Amino acid sequence: MAKQSKKSAQRQGSQAHVNRREDVLERAGELMAAKGYEGTSMRDIASAVGMLPGSLYYHFPSKEALFLALHERVVSEMAHRVANALEGVEDPWDRLEAASRAHLEGLLQAGNLVAIVSPEFLGDGHEISAAIHAERRSYEAVFRALVDALPLPDEIDRRLLRLHLFGALNWTPTWYESGKGANPSDIAHQIVTVFRYAFEDRH
Structure with a gap:
């Protein structure tokens, strides 16, 4: 006993x-x-x-260790959310939309913690910046693969497309009001659809 x-x-x-x-x-x-x-x-x-x-x-x-743990937790939660959203989805555009929706929902639910994962939050002058950037690159690699899988014309710069997508998604928390207007799913659908129809119309 x-x-x-x-x-x-x-x-x-x-x-x-x-x-x-x-x-x-x-x-x-x-x-x-x-x-x-x-x-x-x-x-x-x-x-x-x-x-x-x-x-x-x-x-x-240390404060550095605390911030690294905090950043890792936020990024890991986002990555887990995106991975779950991609399960069973096969069409490349549908996969990008599912991941974008999960990313946006994660940003909006994170509230003020969105600032923590912003590239501008620490800048490049801190000794932990390299570790922070590595975590962020690992997460963004998922979207890089999704964009690379899209059926796009050869002249399209896929890196710029990915950056445009992140810019649109990451700006949403600055103006979004819960319960007013479109929900996160509608917003992600609209953003991805704009890209999708622009390129599909060219074929």
């Missing part, structure tokens, strides 16, 4: 650690999205979650 109680206590302690870590990431994301990376200190984050600053370092050894 004593061993069983000890294992149960260890499991509870481990889960409490995970929950506390998630609380820290959530509050850190809110603060950084509002005040910027440089404008948010570890002391600010500790205060927001009701911890002593020293206790925060038990979960994350």
Whole structure:
């Protein structure tokens, strides 16, 4: 019984650690999205979650490590969402639309965390910029493959098409109002349809 109680206590302690870590990431994301990376200190984050600053370092050894974990979580959630949306979809244009819809839904549900994954958020001057860019490139590679699979005329620059698509999708959170006008699915459909019909009309 004593061993069983000890294992149960260890499991509870481990889960409490995970929950506390998630609380820290959530509050850190809110603060950084509002005040910027440089404008948010570890002391600010500790205060927001009701911890002593020293206790925060038990979960994350530095602000850089915390931000990397936060960025990785946001990007991983987006990637998982897109992967699920692509299951069972075969037509290249339909696949691009499904991925675009999932991407847009993820952006809108992330709220202020959208700022965290913006290429401009950190810039290139930080020592963790390379790791951040690598995560972002890994995610964008999915869309690169989707665009490469499209039946397009040879003169079309697929890189520019992908950048145009991301620009349209990533700008949406700045003007979107939930419950007013088109929903995320309609918006993604409209954006992809514009490209699709423009190129299909040329054949």
